[in-house]
Amino acid sequence: MPRQVRVIGIGTGSPAHVTGQAIAALRECDVFLVADKGEVKDELVAVRRSICEEFLDEGAYRIVPVTDPERGPDADRDRTAYRSGVDAWHAARAARYADIIANLPEGETVGFLVWGDPAIYDSTIRIVDAVAESMPLEVQVVAGLSAIQVLAAEHGIVLNGIGQPVHITTGRRLLDEWSADLGTVVVMLDGSLKCRELVGSAPDLVIHWGAYLGLPQQVLRSGRLADVIDDLVSLRADLREEHGWVMDTYALTVPSAPLLA
Structure with missing residues (x-):
């Protein structure tokens, strides 16, 4: 029989983000x-542990940490090298997961707890x-x-x-893709705030920017890009220094023209 697997979107850190469907899937694992x-x-x-503790009975599940394979310096790679590096990283991850799953007791259901939603800039699927x-x-x-x-x-x-449309992209692609005709542009995976090069x-x-969304240390900033970008770059560096990591997302919008009287 096939092994049962649940890929569960858990939101961005708050137990309040976990849907009823996700809780039901958690309890199957x-x-x-x-x-x-x-x-x-x-x-x-x-x-992830705290979310399991919030919704599951003690002793009803196990959490198995899997050492993540090394990933190369993405910022220094061109598009071709970046893609091949990511493919290699995914293959190494899959091999490690496959080895663990193959040795689990028969009939156990495996869960993957995905930050945010599994369909948006996540590789678990x-x-x-x-x-x-x-x-x-x-x-x-399960969506998150x-x-x-x-x-x-x-x-x-x-x-x-x-x-109007909404365009979702990455920091790596922003400068090549941005146009006012795209409507709002949402940017993810941007470790160097490439939007400053649009000033x-x-x-x-x-810009509407947020870091650690859903977590207690959430930080929000917004304003005219030219006015706030220098402070954002400095703030992001400070947050990374303080916490050791940053996950942030931002949206860029073109100001609306005033309505005619």
């Missing part, structure tokens, strides 16, 4: 495999698909509250203009 990224990011593992190439799996994916949704809610904004051409862009 016997063991959770959690990527261990070292002492610097222990807090991310701790949050792809990695589980790779594991399924070496053993039969039956996979259920994404950083994008939390960012918009915390700032009290609507991401799309009336009848010369689009200084009036409005």
Whole structure:
């Protein structure tokens, strides 16, 4: 029989983000495999533990940390090298998960606790698909509250203009892709705030930025890009120094033209 696997979106850190469907899926799992990224990011593992403790009975599950494979210096790679590096990292992750799953007692259901939503800039589904190439799996994916949704809610904004699109991209691609015609641009995975390079051409862009969304140390900032970007760069560096890691997301919007009388 195929191994049962649950890929569960758990929101961005707060137990209040965990949906009823996610809680039901958590309770179906016997063991959770959690990527261990070292002492610097222990807090991310701790949050996952606290969510299990919030909703599950003690002794009803196990958490198995899995040492994450080394990942190369993405910022120094061109697009081709970046993709090949990520593919290698995913393959190494899948091999480690497959080895553990293959040795679990028969009938145990495996859970993966995904930060935010599994469909948005997360690799767990792809990695589980790779594991399924070496053993039969039956996979259920449960949606979660994404950083994008939390960012918009915390700032009290609507991401799309009336009848307008929303574009989601990464810091690596922002400068090549940005255009006022894209509507709101939501940027993820941007370790160096590439938006500062748009100040010369689009200084009036409005940025809504958030770090550690959903966690007690959440930080929000917003304003005209040209006015706030220097402070944001400094703040982000300070937060990384303080906590050892940063997860942040931001939205760039073009100011609306005033309505004619």
